[in-house]
Structure formats: structure tokens, C-alpha cells
Amino acid sequence: MRVPFLDLAAQLETTRPDIERAVLDVVASGRYVGGPVLESFERAMADYIGVDHAIGVSSGTDALLVSLMALDVGPGDLVVTTPYSFFATAGTVARLGAAPVFVDIDPRTFNMDPARLADWFEREVERRPRVKAIVPVHLFGQCADMAPILAVAAAYGIPVVEDAAQALGARYPVGGDVGTSGGAGGSSIRGGTSGSQVSRGVSHGDRPAGTMGTLACFSFYPTKNLGAMGDAGLVVTGDSHLAERVRRLRNHGGHDAYQHPEVGGNFRLDTLQAAIIAAKLPHLDGWHARRRKRAAYYEEHLAALGLELPAPVWGRDHHTYHQYVIRVADQRDALRQHLAVRRIDTMIYYPVPLHRQPCFHYLDHPAGAFPNSEDAALRSLALPIYPELTPAMQDRVIEETNAFFRA
Template sequence: MKVPLLDLKAQLKTIEHDVKAAVNEVIDSTQYIMGPKVTDLEERIAEYVGTNYAVGVSSGTDALLVALMALDIKPADLVITTPFSFFATAGVISRLNAIPVFVEIDSDTYNMSPAALQQWLESEPDKRKKVKAVIPVHLYGQCADMDPILEVAETYGIPVIEDAAQAVGSHYPSKHGEKKAGSMGAVGCFSFFPSKNLGAMGDGGMVVTSDIHLYEKIKMLRTHGAQPKYYHALIGGNFRLDPIQAAVLLVKLPHLDTWHAMRQGNAAYYDANLNIEGIKKPHIAYNRQYHIYNQYVISVADKRDELRKFLTENGIGTEIYYPVPFHEQECFKYLGYKSGDFPISEYAAQHTLALPIYPELTREMQDYVIEKIVRWKE
């Protein structure tokens, strides 16, 4: 049996007619830059997430980049984030010649530790004055513990950018009421990379906010800082979302909550049946329905790479998210960190493994995955 990590063909079968019709509509319109499809998607994403505004952009990476630009991040400014995420989270900070500062993750959720954030801010009074943003990541589809993160950031007047690239539709039980990922900080950033729960047929992203001034600025920055056309008050970039991608996403968005529920059901099945010594299942920080399971990530106490090799040999797709924490990456050596500075992140990099969790995964496929993990353990 073959069990891929992700099977987009299975998803496409259910929506293929509508997707092709939507794409053809854009082709026939000859409006290939911006236009009504992008505007419609922006309005629907803002409504879905619970913000006043949304701006479609070219990728999740550019969503983070333009968010930092909108907050006027300058060279030598400090931006605090986690050392355990997809590269873009830290890469965009350095692209603006700002300085990434890493704080440790929680050992159960792999999200930013609010205690680590608070400890750094309290123990570095001189550097603290240079911190211009905090970027928590909602890793794997589960929200970081936002209330204490927002509280400590607010104490020091630091805006929060939510990296919600893997978390569109995730919920958080805030003391201010139930919130969705992306709606809690000054800005929220999403990715529509094809492997995401809401994936385009190429790159795409979205920035959401309820701040009218940030919204207007992000819109300007998206088109080279122009307002009106050819009149540039700001230096921006070409960060536009393609209307064909918007059209595809508009077809997919009404199915998103159903797909979330299918992933949650698959996760519950793994949780009930993957009871193997030395295998730690994903931690549910709040409620299963709050976690959208962009990935289902186990932690393997010993010989993770051997397990992955065994599963690959038996036709089962897996992935390691992520094998090298930022502070151990070659390109960030100049920051002065060393191995051992973030032991929880390093342990996660060495022991975690993502299993297939996509909505169309069958129970037979899951049983096969579980059976092979049991066989390897024996």
C-alpha cells in the first residue's frame, strides 16, 4: 500500500469542475492583475478570520515581509521570534537588515513559550528598547498561547505579528472570547502554499488586520508603495496576489471547515490507536476542534531517522518539520548563537516526524501506518 504524506489529487477530484470553471472565468476576463476575484477573497478571508481588513499578497513569506515593512522595521531593530519554524519566519527579519532574536519554544506545542518571551524582555533592558515586533508562530495548525504573549508585548509597547501560515481557521480560547488565528495581534499572516489546509495552485498569501492605518499602508506597499498609480510615498514591492490563485481559493474556502473536521477526525483516530512506547502524540493545548492539524507531528524518543527510513521503504510518506533550528543554520551564524542555547528546539528538530493527515486519508491507510510503526518498534 502507498500512503503519501499529502494527496492533492484526491482533493482535486471533488472540486475539479468548479476550479477549472473559476480559472477559465479569469482567463476569459483578461483581468490578470488584481481585480474582483482578489477583492472578493480578501473580504471573505477577513470575515472568516474575524478582522476588519485583508490584503492578498504573493506568498506567506511576502505576507510576513510586508507586515514588518508596514511596522517600519529598520536596520538594527530587533524582532523576537521562535528558533523552530519554517525559514521565512526569521528570514524576512534579516532581509530588512533587522536582527532576529530567538526565544525558546514550549516542549509540548512547539510554539513560542510565553515565559521565555517574558524572561528575555525582563532580563535585557538595554536590548528591549530596540525590539520593534514579536512574531509568534501557530505551528502545525495550533495557536500559540496568545493571551500572555500579547500581555507581555503590550507591557513594553511591542506590536505582535502572528505567523499563521499553517493555521487558517485555528481557534484560541482567549479570555476576551474565542478568537481565530491571525485576528489577535496587530497583523496576521497566512500562506496559501498548495500543501496548506487552504492551498492555492501555486504561491499565495494574505495579511489581515483590524487597524485601518496598517491596512492602507500594506495595500500601498503591495504595489511598490504607490497611491495613486505612479506616485510613490513609500518604497514597497511587487507583492500582489494573482487573480487565478484567488479564484481557486474562492472555490476551496467553503470546503475548508469540512476539511478541518476530516483532519481532526484522522488525528483522533491516530490518537486512539497509536499507543506505542517511545512515541509521543501531538499535544492538544486547548480543544481538538481548535487545532486544524496542518501537520500531525509525533515525537520519537529514539532512532527517529530509522523509523522514517522504514516507513519510506513501506510506501508511507513522512516529513521532518524542521530538521535544523534557526540558531544552528549556517546563514544565522553571525547572530552568535550556538548549539545548546535552545535545547527544546534542538530536541524537537532531532525527534519529531510528521505523518499523513490529509482529509481524504482512509482508515485503511491509517491502520497501515499504525501497523508499520508497531512493526518497526518491535
């Protein structure tokens, strides 16, 4: 039995009629860019996430790029993030002529360590660094520890852009202390304790990923928990001025026809992709329930091996298990090979941390600069987890992982 890392064809079997209808409707409508289908997708996403404004864009990468542009990030500026993420998190910063500043991750969660963030600001504050944004990443489907991150941001008056590309539907439990963060150029940061932006069905005190920063970015890359059939992304915000600016920037910075107060790009989302994502959205919570069930099953059956399993620090029901990433001391590559030979696919996220990428050598971070990220890069292994993973397939993964360690 082959165990693929992900099986989007199997997923299509559960959504095919809805998707076919949505696609054919767009095809018949003749509106392929913008239009009512895009607008209703944006409303549906804003409702699901629990935000006032959602703006469809061409990818998660462009969501980050346009969000940073909306905060006026440019040459000479700094943006603080972590070195353990997908390349776009830092690549978009560099594309704008700014420099990424890295702070290491908490080894338990793979997410930005708020204590290290606070340390960096304390160390650097005398030099008055031009930090334009802090970009925490909610990696693998679990929220970063946002309350202390927002507290640091508030103390220095810096906006937060959540990289929620992997975390649509994830939640962060707070007792009302989120929302104290500083704003961008006088605009108010979202948050607060009113709960007015909290989605329906979310228990009191929880903050969904995407509702805590000044802006937040999502990706619908096909392999995401909610995937398009091509590239697609989303920017969300509670700030109407920033929302307006993102809308302008995604369309060459123009507002009326052929009037361009500033330079933007073509960051528009195809209407077909919007229709496909909207057709899949009603399935998402059910898919998350199935991912959580599979995570619980791995936990139960791998616990005895002494591996480091994912730590759902906010509770399993707050995690969306975009990936199930274990850490293996010393033998990660041998385990991967053992599974591959037995036709069980795994992945390594991410083998080279961002500060060690050749394109960032100019930042001058030696090996060992961010030990937790480097350790994660050496030891992490993502096991298959998706709603269509059958019990028999999951048992194969468990059986062969056990067999490897018994040998």
C-alpha cells in the same frame, strides 16, 4: 499500498468543477491582476477569519515581509520569534536588515514559550533593545499561547505579528484577556473583548488565529490546508491605517498612478490564485473535520507505544492539524526508514532550527542555546494527515509504526 505524505490530485477530485469554473471565469474576464475577483476573495477571507481587512499578497513569505515593512522594521531593529519554524519567519526579518531574536519553544506545543519571552524582556530591558515586533508562530495548526504573549507585548508597547501561515481556521480559547497588547506607533492593536472581529460560528470566547495580533500573515502554499495552485498569501489586520499601508507596499509603495511616497515591492496576488483559493474555501471546515478525525484515530491507535503525540492543548476542535508531528526518542530516523521502505511517506519539520542555519551563524548561538527547539529538530516526525487519507492508508501507517516498536 503506497501512503503518500499528501495527495493534492485526490483533493482536486472533490473540487474540480468549482475550480475549473473559477479559473475559466478569470481567463474570460481579461482581469488577471486585481479586479473584482481579488476584492471578493479578500472580503471572503476577512469574513472567514473574522477581521476587518484582508490583503492578498504573493506568498506567506511576502505577507511577513510586507507586515514587518508596515511596522517600519529596518536596519538595527530586533524582531523576537522562535527558532523552530519555517525559514521565512526569520528570513524576512534579516532581509530588512533587522536581526531575529530567538526565544525557545514550549516542548509540548512547539510554539513560543511565553515565560521565556517574558524572561528575555526582563533581562534585556535595561539595554533598551530596539524591538519592533514579536512574531509568534502558530505551528502545525495550533495557536501559540497568545494571552501571555500579548501581555508581554502590551507591557513593552510592542506590536505582535502572528505567523499564522499554518493555522488558518485554528482557534485560541480566551476569557476576554486577549486584547491588552500594546500598539504600533500609537495605532491601536486588535483584540479587545467585544467579539466584533470574531467569525460567525465560533463559540464565545474563542479567538481565531489571525485576530489577535496587530497584523497576521497566512500562506496558501499548495500544501497548506487551504492551498493555491502556486504561491499566494494574505495579510490581515483590524487597523485601517496599517491595511492601507500594506496595500500600498504590495504595489511598489504607490497610491495614485506613478506616485510613490515610499518604496514597496511587487507583492501582488494573482487573480487566478485568488479565484482558486476562493473556490476551495467553502470546503475548508469540512476538511478540518476530517483532519481532526484522523488525528483522533492516530491518538487512539498510537497511544500505547509511549511516543509523544501532538498535544491539542486548546482542544482538538481548536487545532487544524496542518501537520501531525510525533516525537520519537532516539529512533526517529530508524522509524522513518522503516516506514519509507514500506512506501509510507513522512517528513521532518524542521531538521535544522533557525539559529543553527549557516546564514545565521553571525548571531552566535552555539549548539544547546535553545534546547527545546534542538530536541524537536532531532526527534520530530510528521505522519501523513490530510482529508483524503483513506482509513486503509491510515491503518497501514499505524500497523507499521506498531510493527517497528514491537521489533
